[in-house]
Amino acid sequence: MKFFRGKKEFTLLFIPDANRRTVRIKLPHYSLYMAPALIVLIWIGIASAFYLLHTNYEQTMSLIKQTFNGQERQLSRQITLKNSELEKLQAGLIDISQQTRAFNAKLEVIKKLKNAAELITLSGKASADGVVVEEAGADIADLHTALLDMGGPEVEITPEDAAILLDGTKQSLTMLVTDLTLMLGTLAETEAMLQEAEHLASITPTLWPVASRQITSRFGMRRDPFTNKPSMHTGMDIASNLNDPVYAAAEGQVILAEWDSQRGNHIRIDHTGGLQTEYLHLNKMLVKNGDKLLKGQLIGLVGTTGRSTGAHLHYEVLKHEVPIDPSPYLTESLPDY
Known part of the structure; x- marks a missing residue:
């Protein structure tokens, strides 16, 4: 090139x-x-x-x-948010589990109330409050203690723990639904039984009419304090101080409030079902004929009017107008007024 x-x-x-x-x-x-x-x-x-x-x-x-x-x-x-949501879900699961146990405990109380109502209604005597409150109160107290007593080391919940708790809660809820379904079928009947038991307790003369429990003369044969001859004592004499308050032994209506030479100032209350109570020798009567009374309501003051040797309350229980021994009925103490 x-x-x-x-x-x-x-x-x-x-x-x-x-x-x-x-x-x-x-x-x-x-x-x-x-x-x-x-x-x-x-x-x-x-x-x-x-x-x-x-x-x-x-x-x-x-x-x-x-x-x-x-x-x-x-x-x-997102991971942080998911972890936070997971912790909330776990906490919610624990709350649901605790609420399930609490509800289950309350359901047991309801069952006991139902059984108590059945017993009270069938027996026709004893106080509904005296039976139910003791048992239900104990269960509620145990439940309260179980939910409040807490302690121990901090241990994180594993997915396995949460799964076990969730499974147990599901089973408990399933059992609760089953129990509730069965109970709802008889709930109206149970409620009616409870109402009947409460009414029965309110009209049964189980309350001591005075604060004193000192009985000076029981129901039955005795020597008359005036004639010293055998006579029939138709009630119970309870020693009390002059003007001590006297209360109605049960709910009812005043059918007699008057004075005579034998009974002095006296009050008779009708409690329906053939039961009546009478309060004799009162110093003062605080109710009148026709008054409707609640159990434990103040009706008069202790005295020594009529055929009496000193301040006391002569208390009678009558069934179909026949005096009977009041002792078996007196099961409740007076509340603190």
């Missing part, structure tokens, strides 16, 4: 070998300057391309990192 320089052009001669044709390429004279420039331009273009690619790569990587960091922070927040 040879270069032939003229005034305005160069001839580029290619001589392969003796057997082949010579190739001539004519080039302008300025091509010697353009070739290096073209090479430089090509190099600059390639460098620029690489620079742009590198810059784009850096920007892409920075965007990817920012996106990843943002997603990582968001994922971290």
Whole structure:
């Protein structure tokens, strides 16, 4: 290959070998300057391309990192939120489990109330309050203690623990639903029985009419304090101080409130069902005929009016107008007024 320089052009001669044709390429004279420039331009273009690619790569990587960091922070927040929600769910599960146990305990109390109502209604005597409150109160007290007595080391709940608690709670709730379904069938009957038991307790003269428990003369045969002859004592004499309060032994209505020479000031109360009570020798009567009374309501003051040797209350219980022994009925003490 040879270069032939003229005034305005160069001839580029290619001589392969003796057997082949010579190739001539004519080039302008300025091509010697353009070739290096073209090479430089090509190099600059390639460098620029690489620079742009590198810059784009850096920007892409920075965007990817920012996106990843943002997603990582968001994922971290979501994990924290999920953990918090999980703890709340676990706490809620524990609360539900405790409420289930508490409800189950109350259900047992209701069952005992039902049994007590049945017993009271069937027996037709004894106080409904005296039977029920003692048993129900004990259960409620035990439940209260069980829910408040807490202590011990802090141990995290594992998923297995939560699953066991959840399974046990489900079983307890299933049993409760079954029990409630059975009880709802007889709830109206049980409520009616309780109401009947409460009414029976309110109209049964089980309350001591005075605070004193000192009996000076019981029901039955005795020597008359005035004649010293055998006579029938139709009530119970309870020693008391003058003007001590006298209370109705049961709910009822006053059918007699008057004075006579034998009984002095005396009150008779009808309690329905053939039962009546009578209070003799009162110093003062605080009720009148027709008054409706509650059990334990104040009706008069102890005295010694009529055929009496001193301040006391002569108390009688009558069944179908026949005096009977009051002792078996007196099972309740007076409340603190």
